[in-house]
Amino acid sequence: MTIPGSELEVHETETPVEDDDAVVKVAGRSPTQLAIARFRADKLSMISFVLSVLIILAAILAPFLVAFGVLHPNDLHQELLSDDGVAPEGRFGGVSWDHPFGVDPGTGRDLLSRLMLAITSSLSIALTGTILTVIIGAVLGIVAGFSGGFVDAVVGRIIDLTLSFPQTMMLLALAGPVVLMLRRDVSDFPGLGFLAGADLSNGLFVIAILAVFGWPPVARVVRGQVLSIREREFIEAARLLGASRPRLYFKEVLPNVWAPVLVYVTLLVPAYISAEAAFNFLGVGIKPPTPTLGNILADSVSYTSADPTYFFLPGALLALIVVVFNLVGDGARDALDPKSHR
DSSP: OBOTTSSOBOOOOOOOOOOTTOOOOOOOOOHHHHHHHHHHHOHHHHHHHHHHHHHHHHHHHHHHHHHTTSOOTTOOOGGGBOTTSSSBSSSTTTOOSSOTTOBOTTTOOBHHHHHHHHHHHHHHHHHHHHHHHHHHHHHHHHHHHHHOHHHHHHHHHHHHHHHHSOHHHHHHHHHHHHHHHHHHHHHTSTTOGGGOSHHHHHHHHHHHHHHHHHHHHHHHHHHHHHHHHTTSHHHHHHHHTTOOHHHIIIIIIGGGSHHHHHHHHHHHHHHHHHHHHHHHHTTOSOOTTSOOHHHHHHHHGGGTTTOHHHHHHHHHHHHHHHHHHHHHHHHHHHHHOTTOOO
16 A cells, blocks of 8 residues: 555554364263263273273173083093193193193193183172172162161161171071071072072072172162251252152162272172182182182182182182272272272
8 A cells, every 4th residue: 555645655464363163162971971981090990990890791691602512611621631640741831722721630620711701700799799788888888878867866876786707707607407497499490490509509608698688788878878968958859859768769869989899899799709709718608600700719628739720820810810909999989989999
């Protein structure tokens, strides 16, 4: 542009103009999404979670692999044993392409097949016992914490009474009569006679012991949470709207105590797997030939000198499962409660 009466020229240049309509979008995240993000940021917890999923998948697939003839847990291979008929031939318990984990001493059964089925049995007992424990503990904890007064006092005394019983002594004392009763009662139902074997009866007894003596800590944790929740505004609003007690318990209170319950579930599973193994050492639990991690480990003690691998592999697998599930529980606790410190 030329200014009249001067020699100066001003040249206009076009500069880019930012779009005034551009808006930075900020998306809010729920507490669940924040917890998941914190859990995913913990590499150790994520590795443990992936391993736990693989363990659960192995437990689910093992019975189907046996049914389709992929796994052969009960086939005897006496030709793979040494001349004394006890120790497997070859190194590391008879490890080969056909038997990657070797074979059992004395029988020659494939150890990999038996360990996979053992995971199924042990996880079934642990998960069933955990579910029953959490249901009993959560229901009684909610009722006691929400009701207060006489109901709270009664539930508290039941908790104290349950904790006062020595679990190991009760386990050994009740094993014989309770297992026989379960076996007889199951056989009384038409069409369920095939379930009346020792495996089911012993398994149900172990689950019952775990649930009966395991629910008090859950009830105490839930009761403590409910005591702080029952006075909040949304509970008062639900009461004014005429909500029934069951609705208050399970629609209003329960969704607000799921975080500690979830953490407790992840910690109960490895504890119950270890307990099942300990019960087998005491002579209580599912008996061979049905494999569990407990009875395989108990049987391997007799062959520690003849075949150390037979003792090491079940023990290492049991330790791996317990550590993995414990790490998942620690990660879930840290994700749901950012103020906690590992």
